[in-house]
Amino acid sequence: MNTQLTWYGHAALGLKTGGFDVLVDPYFSGNPAASARAADLPADFILVTHGHGDHVGDTVAIAKRTGALVVSNFEICNWLGKQGVKTHGQHLGGGHLHPFGYLKLTLALHGSALPDGSYGGNPAGFLLTTNDGRKIYMAGDTGLFGDMRLIGEEELDLAVIPIGDNYTMGPADALRAVKLLQPKHVIPIHFNTFDLIAQDAVAWAEQVERETGAKVHLLRPGQSYTVA
Numbered sequence: 001m002n003t004q005l006t007w008y009g010h011a012a013l014g015l016k017t018g019g020f021d022v023l024v025d026p027y028f029s030g031n032p033a034a035s036a037r038a039a040d041l042p043a044d045f046i047l048v049t050h051g052h053g054d055h056v057g058d059t060v061a062i063a064k065r066t067g068a069l070v071v072s073n074f075e076i077c078n079w080l081g082k083q084g085v086k087t088h089g090q091h092l093g094g095g096h097l098h099p100f101g102y103l104k105l106t107l108a109l110h111g112s113a114l115p116d117g118s119y120g121g122n123p124a125g126f127l128l129t130t131n132d133g134r135k136i137y138m139a140g141d142t143g144l145f146g147d148m149r150l151i152g153e154e155e156l157d158l159a160v161i162p163i164g165d166n167y168t169m170g171p172a173d174a175l176r177a178v179k180l181l182q183p184k185h186v187i188p189i190h191f192n193t194f195d196l197i198a199q200d201a202v203a204w205a206e207q208v209e210r211e212t213g214a215k216v217h218l219l220r221p222g223q224s225y226t227v228a
C-alpha cells in the first residue's frame with residue numbers, strides 16, 4: 001500500500017498511509033502559503049513537532065472536530081490535554097507502534113515554547129516507518145546537527161527538511177544535511193511562506209542532485225508525492 005504525502009504549505013504535511021489520514025504540524029489559519037482549510041481536512045492522527053504557533057497551528061480545532069489522536073512530546077500533550085484533546089505523549093529517542101506505523105521522535109535543534117508562553121518541552125523531528133516498511137524522516141524545525149548521520153543509517157526512503165534559513169537550516173546546511181541523511185528522495189519545506197525565509201528551491205535542488213545521490217521533489221503547496 002503506497003504512502004502519499006501532501007505539502008500544504010510552510011511545514012504542514014498530510015500523509016495517507018495504511019488507510020489512515022495523518023496530519024503533521026497543521027498550520028492553516030493565518031498561514032499565507034496554506035493550500036487548504038483546517039475545517040476541510042480529515043485526520044485520524046495529528047503529529048506536532050514542537051510548540052511554535054506555525055506548527056501547533058490548528059491542532060486543537062482539527063482534533064476536536066475529527067477526534068484525531070495527537071502525538072507529540074509529553075509537555076505539548078499535557079497542554080493539549082487540558083484543552084480536551086486526546087493525546088499520546090512520547091519523547092526524544094522513543095518510538096511507538098501506532099496503527100499508521102512505528103513513529104520515533106528524533107533530535108531537533110530549535111525551541112518549543114507554546115503560543116501562550118507555556119513550556120513546550122524539547123522540539124522534535126519524526127522518523128516514521130510505515131506499515132509497508134518505508135522510512136520517512138520529517139526533520140521539523142532544526143539546525144544542522146552531526147547526529148543526522150545516525151538517522152541516515154536507517155536507510156531513509158524520504159527526508160522532508162527545512163531550507164528556509166533564519167529559523168532553521170538554510171540551503172547550504174540543508175545540503176550538508178542531505179549528505180549526512182543519504183535519503184533516496186528529499187522534499188524541502190519551511191521556505192517561501194514569508195519574505196524572511198524566501199529561497200531559490202530550484203537552485204538548491206540542482207545542487208543537491210549534483211552533489212548527492214538524492215532525488216529532490218519540489219512540491220507546490222497542495223501537491224502530493226507518492227513515496228516510492
Ligand code: NI
Nearest residue numbers: 050052110141
Ligand atoms: Ni519553530
Ligand code: MN
Nearest residue numbers: 052054141167
Ligand atoms: Mn517553524
